[in-house]
Amino acid sequence: MTEPPASSSPTLNGPIVVGVMPGQWPAVVEQAARLAASAGLALVFAYADVTVYPVDGTLGGPAAPIDPDGVDDVAAGFPESLADDLRRQLAPFGVPWSTVLLAGEPAHALAREAANVGASMIVVGTRGHRLSATLKDLAGSVARQLLRRQDRPVLVVPVDSRGADRHDEH
Template sequence: MQNPEGGPVLVGVTGEQPESVPERGVAFAKAFDRDVVFAWVDTTQYTSGFMSDGTVAFTTFDPDPSAEGDPDITWLDERAKAAADSAGVAWTTRVGAGQPSAVLGAMADEIGASMIVVGTREPGFIAGLQEFLGGSVAAHLAHTQSRPVVVVPLLPADKDGRVPWEPEA
């Protein structure tokens, strides 16, 4: 593990979230003169081992052997480049598999991240159900990390607006 005081900013990203999460991660990296590592966690797979060359082997939760193999993650490099290059911040990407907060926490330990930046959950019934069943990634990280966890609101409520957990009027 590297020294987290001088480590990079780890930013958890998904393909669907607004640019505010990677952009805020880059802003912190630039403000603290750090590199940024953009990480995506595939929740449909889990880490099953390590190859002799150090690469990670993933296995799908889906028992159907005809299911697609590795997902297309070219979007991750594209998002990283778009967010970091214009700010002049050095960046890399990483991919993990499994439960997001556990994987991001392990990545943060491995790279000696100075902080972890994640977004809030996306609004909607399915996202709410997933959070109810699996818990909030941000909350899990906030309770298990010794480093700061920054939570970027994806769709902030207006000052007088309804927050996601309040019932509709």
């Protein structure tokens, strides 16, 4: 009997960075949690605030509003309602997780965070379930920008925009 050849693919050993936003369908979080649980990895849920930009280009550093007249509080923090949703969705999975608030354009901010934490991969969602919506979303989306610029895997989870209670048709 011969042994299978050693795999040349990289192992998953860093956390999984997941792009999230308030009101997002649960499929993205659930798929990321399943993957993390099966691989024994932690999750880092990242929310990119597009109304601010990193002043010195570093993560976690000072941020300033893009429109100083339109933003009252730059240091609002990770949205509490989003953190509550994550706690509820992740309870059944028992995986370690954390949150991080990022500043600036989401694709760039997610890529910076993934590099900063040595992420195994980045997980993001689409805006629609149908193939046409998914392809349209990829044409100018955060997912597309990540796919074009990343040297690490990017998992794009199609989400069901038809409604959370509706099941797939057979």
